[in-house]
Amino acid sequence: MKNSKIKLMQGNEACVEGAIAAGMKFYGGYPITPSTEIAEFSAIKLPLVGGKFIQMEDEIAGIAAAIGGSLAGLKSMTATSGPGFSLKQENLGYAAIAEIPLVIVNVQRGGPSTGLPTAPAQADVMQAKWGTHGDHPTIALSPSSVKETFDLTVRAFNLAEKYRTPVIILTDEIVGHMREKIEIPDASELEIIDRKRPGNNEENYMPYRVREGELVPPMAAYGDGYRFHVTGLMHDETGFPSNSSENAEKLLDRLMEKIDNNLDDIIEYEEYMVEDAEIVVISYGSTARSAKSAIKQLRSQGIKVGLFRPITVWPFPEERVYELSQKVKSIVVAEMNLGQIVLEVERIVKGNCEIALVGKANGEVITPEEIVNKLKEVL
Amino acid sequence: MSRNNVDLRIKEELCKGCRICVEFCPKKVLIMKNEKVKIDDIEKCIKCGLCELRCPDYAIYLGGNDNEKQ
Amino acid sequence: MTSKLIKDYFRTDKLPHIWCPGCGHGIMMRSVAQAIHNLGLDKDKVCIVSGIGCSSRAPGYMDFNTLHTTHGRALAFATGVKLARPELEVMVITGDGDCAAIGGNHLIHAARRNINITTIVFNNNIYGMTGGQYSPTTPTNEFGTTAPYGNIDKSFDIPELAGAAGATYTARGTAYHAKQLTKIVENGIKNKGFSLIEGISICPTYYGRKNRKGSIVDMMNWLKDNALDIKVASKLPEEKVKGKFLIGEFKNVTEPEYTEEYMKIIERFQKER
Incomplete structure (x- = not known):
């Protein structure tokens, strides 16, 4: 350093x-x-x-x-x-x-x-x-x-x-x-990633053709000599509009799959004292700081609580939350809204455990005390 | 520009039959037949290029040497 | 087999284009390509950006770096391309609705910055793609599917709007006056700053039909008979100018260009190093 x-x-x-x-x-x-x-x-x-x-x-x-x-x-x-x-x-x-x-x-x-x-x-x-x-x-x-x-x-x-x-x-x-x-x-x-570009003078460059073994099409820049077309319409590999439903399906599938097939690379989360936790708080962003503080307070009283903090909110760390739901008694979601990620958690957990929400949308932060109170209520 | 080596050409599959070339040809060289432009009398053509200039569909043009070198 | 100009500057495999029979857009798109040809620009260094609407399908047919964006936003995208890579000749092809309604804010601000982008508005006085609704350039009292009792809006004079906002080159041509249109597009490209060229198109399918403008040829003749060159107009008595619309160059001045001014800021720091 x-x-x-x-x-x-x-x-x-x-x-x-x-x-x-x-x-x-x-x-x-x-x-x-x-x-x-x-x-x-x-x-x-x-x-x-x-x-x-x-x-x-x-x-x-x-x-x-x-x-x-x-x-x-x-x-x-x-x-x-x-x-x-x-x-x-x-x-x-x-x-x-x-x-x-x-x-x-x-x-x-x-x-x-x-x-x-x-x-x-x-x-x-x-x-x-x-x-x-x-x-x-x-x-x-x-x-x-x-x-x-x-x-x-x-x-x-x-x-x-x-x-x-x-x-x-x-x-x-x-x-x-x-x-x-x-x-x-x-x-x-720092690891810095740059977009893949087409090779020098690549013939028949197609702006939306994925080369074999690659994740996404190489991306030329305007002015590089490829004279390609970009549109917000559904398009085929050439970049030109296509009305075909077969093509639309293919493109949309590829757009979704480039993310869905690489969740391990994309998803990141933090776990704090979850190993033996009976209740896990799911919280993210600034609210996760209050959640961590709440967990420290309760741990000092011997209460087994932990924090799961999605760093990647989308795609949501679905698999891990499901695993946790099979181990814990309840999950408490703390977020500064009237209940958004909690809906995602409910969907994933499928009734495996109880779910509670600490939600707030009045412009004030969620305090550690509010989370502590909810956790005690759930206990 | 010498127009000697160019001649009037039609790409029928691009013609949408709008009649603009027919009406604005100063020498009345062109006619419409089955909603496509046709050359009626090439002898009258002065190769002015107005048909090409105003064809919205690029269906009629002066082709040939000069044009190719343009 | 098409003319050399079309072969050289268009993606001929995409033809015929989607525009209706007699639509003036094809004529004006050719004029734009002719202007690029006349100036001898490198195709690899030309970027043509459009929004949404009939006009905005043009770049798909043109063999340059082309960008078909969202409705009204062509100039905002183009501003990004131009500032990121000032050596590109950036042009925008847009329509009356795209540029003067939903994109009006971008138009006046691109003009205000005097960023070196040449904008060509294919003005057909109507929303064609959606089937004939009145646009910001539909004349008062005329009809559209959303003005069934006559349009009570006043219409925009787009070159005047752009000029007042700071465009350094403004001009108007028509689909009938295609040669003159080529010339003003050339001059617009040559202007180092924001250029706005309005090309009056004809829309026989919607505007023409809705407003009983006659045949395609009648609409072309209307352009011929009602357009008056500004240079000619200045020598005519008022009664002969009345009821006509002006074509030609309205404004051509030199002012600091945006990307050059930004490069000066960058250079200042590179010198300090």
């Missing part, structure tokens, strides 16, 4: 540090609380590394420009919060079907609508998966600390490039605005 730098910084700043470390060279966005610092830091940092920042006229244009930047060959990001995330949904779907590597940060705030702009929430979790119309693959990562925001931003870029898909960072106002000590690793310590 010779060249690492120890700093005190905000989650939103760590996000930009992580993005730059991952090779971000393009940012298109629009100011919105509580994500604005991501735009501000990107505006400062990008020209220093020869990258481009542009503040667009609205949220929709922000993600559109970022997709354009990615198609021109640059690793691209956009960031937003609640209302802006709603506005970005259509082009999020575009990036999914056109297989554009892209990182979208949503620093969640209280909703619906303008809601509570300066207060935290975790109520866009289902939106991250289902917000854009049509079936589509989703990867969403949820950091719980400033350091993890850095790490997950690097990871988000890597996943986006590897799987040619938009990756959402689902953070929240707490993690985005809190300041923590962070050790920024030296560039040499």
Whole structure:
């Protein structure tokens, strides 16, 4: 860790540090609380590394420009919060079907609508998966600390490039605005993944043909000499629109399978004291910090509770949650909404154990005490 | 540009029968037959290229040497 | 077997295109390709971006780097491509609904930035792809399927809108005046800044039928008889200009271009190193 730098910084700043470390060279966005610092830091940092920042006229244009930047060959990001995330949904779907590597940060705030702009929430979790119309693959990562925001931003870029898909960072106002000590690793310590490009002068390049043994089609950049077509319509391997239902099925299957067949590579979670736990709390993002604190309190009283923290929220760590449900008496889901991930947990657990929710959507954080109380109730 | 070596060509499968070329041909070289453009009297053609310029479907054009080298 | 221009600049295996018989879009798409040819641009360095609608199907047929985006957003995507890779000649082909309704915000802001993108609006005065609803350029009192009692909206003058917002080159042509359209597209591409060229198209299927504009040929003749070159118009008495619409170049000025200004910021830091 010779060249690492120890700093005190905000989650939103760590996000930009992580993005730059991952090779971000393009940012298109629009100011919105509580994500604005991501735009501000990107505006400062990008020209220093020869990258481009542009503040667009609205949220929709922000993600559109970022997709354009990615198609021109640059690793691209956009960031937003609640209302802006709603506005970005259509082009999020575009990036999914056109297989554009892209990182979208949503620093969640209280909703619906303008809601509570300066207060935290975790109520866009289902939106991250289902917000854009049509079936589509989703990867969403949820950091719980400033350091993890850095790490997950690097990871988000890597996943986006590897799987040619938009990756959402689902953070929240707490993690985005809190300041923590962070050790920024030296560039040499980071694994950075770049999109596969077609070989030199590859003849008959088809922008959506997966080469044998590969995960996704190689991606040329505009200007590289391939003159390919990209569309949000269903398209075949050539990239041109196709109305055939057979082709639509094939494309959609491939889009879903590139994620579904690689869950081990994509899914990440943290377990804390679950081995002998009778009750497991499932919590993510900033709320997982309160959950951990609650668990420490109860453990000191000899109560066997543990924490399961999905770091990859989508795809959800289904298999592991099912395993846990066979071992524990109950699962308590703590999240800053009126019950979203709890629905996913109920679906997975299939009645194997009791499920309870600590849900809150009034702009206040869920305290360790609230979780302790619920756990005692469940006991 | 010398037009000596070019001649009027029709790609019938692209013609959608809109009649624009027929109507705006200054020498009335063209006619419509079964909703497709046909050359009626090539002798009158002055190779002005207006039919090609205004064909929305790229079905009629001046082909030949000059055009190929364009 | 097609003309050299079509063979060289189009994806001929995608022809015939989807546009209706007599649609002016095919004529104007050819004019755009002719302009690119006349300027001798490298096809690999041209990127054509579109949104959604009849007009926006054009790039699929054109043999360049092409991007068919979401409704109204072509200019926002194009801005990303251009800023990321300024050496590309970025062009947008859009329609009246795509660019002046749902994409109106992107239009005025791309113009304001004076980013070097050449936008060609294929204006057919109607939403064609969805079957004939009134658009921001449907004249007042005319009809659309959603204006069954006559359109009470006022229509946009798109070049004037873009010019007022900061576009440094604005012009208008028509599907009838195809040669002149090629020339203004050339000039638009040559302008180092945001260029807006409106091409008045004809939509015989929806706009024409809904508004009793006659045959395809009648609609072409209407363009011929009602378009007045701005240079000619300036010498005519007012009564002869009345009721006509102007074509030609409206604005051609030089102002700082967005991507060049951004590169100056980057260079400042590279020098400091």
